[in-house]
Amino acid sequence: MTGALAGLSRGLKIFLVVDLVLIVVLAVTAILLLGGGGDDPTPQAGTPTSSTATSSSEPTRSASDDVATSDTEQRFASPTGNIVCDMTGEGVTCTIANTSVEPPAIAGCTGAGTGHVITLTTGGVDVPCTEQVPDAAGGDVEVLEYGSSQQVGEYTCTSGSDGMSCTGADGVGFRVATAERVELP
Structure with a gap:
């Protein structure tokens, strides 16, 4: 019975470590996608642009x-x-x-x-x-x-x-x- 508990404990530890790694990867990905590139001069989607058919220049x-x-x-x-x-x-x-x-x-x-x-x-x-x-x-x-x-x-x-x-x-x-x-x- 002691061996079974030790095995369960080891499995639980591996599960927690894997979960922790996944959470860190998810957090880093979210930071890069949502907040990264703070100095990027490229206009974001939804920025107003010229919509006049006669205009050929972008603002x-x-x-x-x-x-x-x-x-x-x-x-x-x-x-x-x-x-x-x-x-x-x-x-x-x-x-x-x-x-x-x-x-x-x-x-x-x-x-x-x-x-x-x-x-x-x-x-x-x-x-x-x-x-x-x-x-x-x-x-x-x-x-x-x-x-x-x-x-x-x-x-x-x-x-x-x-x-x-x-x-x-x-x-x-x-x-x-x-x-x-x-x-x-």
């Missing part, structure tokens, strides 16, 4: 690697698809399909889409009179993930869980979300 990444810049037109959507923005060197136009914000009163405007479009140009922020409520983004529109930014010329838009914020070089701009439309200083 470049800034040193902080969270802002894609381009000199061409860019079109992108919030992760929910509710907000779609078009940027050029001349300005930014964002549309929001679903909003609970009351549209501004515009003399002579009875358009059902008013309040669903907001623009930013060198002239400032504007909410134009529009006839139709825009649709949510389709699957062909590039997604600007939360925390990521897109820049064209002097204009920058940043996607956040609190909405899409777009500003010019002077800091003037807007943030638009389902329950909010705010002009930024």
Whole structure:
């Protein structure tokens, strides 16, 4: 009986050693796959890129690697698809399909889409009179993930869980979300 217990003990020890080795291998593999390459300058998957059919140049990444810049037109959507923005060197136009914000009163405007479009140009922020409520983004529109930014010329838009914020070089701009439309200083 003592020999049987000694054999069981030896088998248990081998089992534990093998388990320990497997756990260490798994931990090292996870570290290499998830956290490795901290100085890798290659953009990660899901980084915004040019999605305009007429554009042949890919955006470049800034040193902080969270802002894609381009000199061409860019079109992108919030992760929910509710907000779609078009940027050029001349300005930014964002549309929001679903909003609970009351549209501004515009003399002579009875358009059902008013309040669903907001623009930013060198002239400032504007909410134009529009006839139709825009649709949510389709699957062909590039997604600007939360925390990521897109820049064209002097204009920058940043996607956040609190909405899409777009500003010019002077800091003037807007943030638009389902329950909010705010002009930024």
